[in-house]
Amino acid sequence: MSAIEAIKGTRDILPDEIGYWQWLEQVARSVLGRAAYCEIRTPIFEQTDLFARGIGEATDVVGKEMYTFMDKGERSVTLRPEGTAGVVRxxxxxxxxxxxxxxxxxxxxxxxxxENVQAGRQRQFHQLGCEVLGSADPRADVEVIAIAIDILTALGLTGLRLDLNSVGTPRDRQRYRAALVDYLTPYQEKLDPDSQVRLTRNPMRILDSKHPETQKIVQDAPKIWDHLDPESQQRFEQVQQQLTDLGIDFHLNPCLVRGLDYYTHTAFEIVAETGLGAQNAVGGGGRYDGLVAELGGSETSAVGWAMGLERLLLLLQQAAAAPVTQLDFYVVSRGTHAEPQSLRLAQSLRHAGFSVELDLSASAFGKQFKRADRSGAAACLILGDDEAAQSTVQLKWLGSGEQESMPQSQLIEQATSLKAKIQSLTQRE
RNA sequence: GCGAGCGUAGCCAAGUGGUUAAGGCAGCGGAUUGUGGUUCCGCCACUCGGGAGUUCGAAUCUCCUCGUUCGCCCCA
Incomplete structure (x- = not known):
C-alpha cells in the first residue's frame, strides 16, 4: 500500500521549525498590540463572489488561481486567496x-x-496582514508602513528595501494610462510578447515587466506622478514627508504597480535585496479607498498590507538559529515502585511551573541518561526504587555533573530558588 | 499554463546494464542489569518516487505519470 502524501504546494511545519513561527507570531502580536490593533479571524472560505468583486475579475488571482468549488448546497465557494476581502466583508x-x-x-x-510552486511560493501559504478602515488621513498610511518596518526590525531582518509609489485615483490612472499607451505604441514591436498583450488590456502592468528590452523602453516612459491631480499629489508628498520624519528610508519606484484592482493612492512593497529567489517581495500593500463601497458598504477609506510568512521564514532561517525552548528537568526512573512515582513527580513539578520531560522507556539508566543529555534539560531527576521507598530524589545538574539527594517535596518548596538557578545556568550558555 | 534540472532509508549520499544496493549522520539494542556527552560491537532499503516497456538480466536504457527544485507568468 503506498503512503499518502501531502498535496502539491502544501507542507508540514515540523517541530524543528515551529520555533521560528511562534517567535514571528509573538513579535507581530506585540508590535500590533502596542499600536492598538485588534486581531480578527475570518473564515477560510467565502462566497466566490466576494473575491471576484473585491479583487477584480480581470486579475490573475481571480481568473486562474482560486480554489473554487461547489458545496453540497450548490453554492460556489472559494478558499481565500488573500485576507483583505474577508476582513472588509x-x-x-x-x-x-x-x-x-x-x-x-x-x-x-x-x-x-x-499557482506553480517555486522558491517562496506555495499553494497554501500564510499571510500576516493589517488594515485601517475608516481613515483617509495620510498618517494612517504611514502608521501601517511603520508597523510593518517595526515587525521586520524586531525580527532582526536587514537588507530590506521599502518601495513606494502612488497609483492615484481611478481618474488619475485613466489619464495616465492614455499617456502611457501614447508613449509605448511606437515601440510596440520591440516589447516582449506578454507586454504587447498588456498594451491594450492593462498597460500599467508593462511597467513592472522583468524583460530587459521592455525595461529599457519603460525607463523613459511618462511617470504617473506627472498625471496625479493636485490633491493626489499632495497626499503623496505628505506620506513621503511623514516617512522621512520617522526616519524610515524608502525608495520611490514609479514602476511599482500592484496586482489587485482595489488599490488607490499609496502603494508600497517591501522587497528583500538578497536571500529570496525571484519571489523577493516579503510584503506589500497600500490604500484601497474604493473597496468597502465596492463590497456593499458605505464609502470608507482604508489602507493596509500583507506579508508572506514563508518568505519571511526563509530570511529568518538565514539570519538566526531557531529559538529553542529550554527544558528544566528530565526525569529518569527505573523499578516497579519508582516508575509510577515518576509520573506523580513530573506532574507536581509541572504544576509548580517547571518544564519537565519524563522518560518512558524503562530502559537501563545509562540509556536514559543519554537521552537526558540530548534533551538539553538543565537537570536530571533520578528516581529508582531506593529513592521511591524514601520519597527522595537525586538531582543531577547536567552541566556540572553535581548531584545531590533530597526529599521530593523539597523541589516544590524551593521552586523559586531552583528556577533562579536554572535561569542563571541557561543564560550563561 | 510554459521551460529546464533532479527523485536511491528519517537526513546526506556512492553506484551509469551483470548474481547478496557502498559509506556517513540520526535511530534502536548491547559492551555498561543505578549514572550522560567518548569509544567499540550489532541491527536498521527483498529494493532505488510510481507504472509500463526494451533486455537472458534494469537503480542504471526508453516512454508515461507523480513529486521536487529553479525560472517564465503572477504575487506576499
Whole structure:
C-alpha cells in the first residue's frame, strides 16, 4: 500500500521549525498590540463572489488561481486567496464602523492560490496582514508602513528595501494610462510578447515587466506622478514627508504597480535585496479607498498590507538559529515502585511551573541518561526504587555533573530558588 | 499554463546494464542489569518516487505519470 502524501504546494511545519513561527507570531502580536490593533479571524472560505468583486475579475488571482468549488448546497465557494476581502466583508456585515469611526485590525492565517510552486511560493501559504478602515488621513498610511518596518526590525531582518509609489485615483490612472499607451505604441514591436498583450488590456502592468528590452523602453516612459491631480499629489508628498520624519528610508519606484484592482493612492512593497529567489517581495500593500463601497458598504477609506510568512521564514532561517525552548528537568526512573512515582513527580513539578520531560522507556539508566543529555534539560531527576521507598530524589545538574539527594517535596518548596538557578545556568550558555 | 534540472532509508549520499544496493549522520539494542556527552560491537532499503516497456538480466536504457527544485507568468 503506498503512503499518502501531502498535496502539491502544501507542507508540514515540523517541530524543528515551529520555533521560528511562534517567535514571528509573538513579535507581530506585540508590535500590533502596542499600536492598538485588534486581531480578527475570518473564515477560510467565502462566497466566490466576494473575491471576484473585491479583487477584480480581470486579475490573475481571480481568473486562474482560486480554489473554487461547489458545496453540497450548490453554492460556489472559494478558499481565500488573500485576507483583505474577508476582513472588509466582516467589517461591513458586523457593522464594525458603528463601534467607532475607525477600526484597526490585523489577521494571520493560511491563504490559498493555485499557482506553480517555486522558491517562496506555495499553494497554501500564510499571510500576516493589517488594515485601517475608516481613515483617509495620510498618517494612517504611514502608521501601517511603520508597523510593518517595526515587525521586520524586531525580527532582526536587514537588507530590506521599502518601495513606494502612488497609483492615484481611478481618474488619475485613466489619464495616465492614455499617456502611457501614447508613449509605448511606437515601440510596440520591440516589447516582449506578454507586454504587447498588456498594451491594450492593462498597460500599467508593462511597467513592472522583468524583460530587459521592455525595461529599457519603460525607463523613459511618462511617470504617473506627472498625471496625479493636485490633491493626489499632495497626499503623496505628505506620506513621503511623514516617512522621512520617522526616519524610515524608502525608495520611490514609479514602476511599482500592484496586482489587485482595489488599490488607490499609496502603494508600497517591501522587497528583500538578497536571500529570496525571484519571489523577493516579503510584503506589500497600500490604500484601497474604493473597496468597502465596492463590497456593499458605505464609502470608507482604508489602507493596509500583507506579508508572506514563508518568505519571511526563509530570511529568518538565514539570519538566526531557531529559538529553542529550554527544558528544566528530565526525569529518569527505573523499578516497579519508582516508575509510577515518576509520573506523580513530573506532574507536581509541572504544576509548580517547571518544564519537565519524563522518560518512558524503562530502559537501563545509562540509556536514559543519554537521552537526558540530548534533551538539553538543565537537570536530571533520578528516581529508582531506593529513592521511591524514601520519597527522595537525586538531582543531577547536567552541566556540572553535581548531584545531590533530597526529599521530593523539597523541589516544590524551593521552586523559586531552583528556577533562579536554572535561569542563571541557561543564560550563561 | 510554459521551460529546464533532479527523485536511491528519517537526513546526506556512492553506484551509469551483470548474481547478496557502498559509506556517513540520526535511530534502536548491547559492551555498561543505578549514572550522560567518548569509544567499540550489532541491527536498521527483498529494493532505488510510481507504472509500463526494451533486455537472458534494469537503480542504471526508453516512454508515461507523480513529486521536487529553479525560472517564465503572477504575487506576499
Amino acid at each position: 466582516a467589517y461591513i456585515e458586523n457593522g464594525l464602523h458603528v463601534k467607532g469611526s475607525l477600526q484597526r485590525l490585523w489577521y494571520l492565517g493560511p491563504m490559498f492560490r493555485y
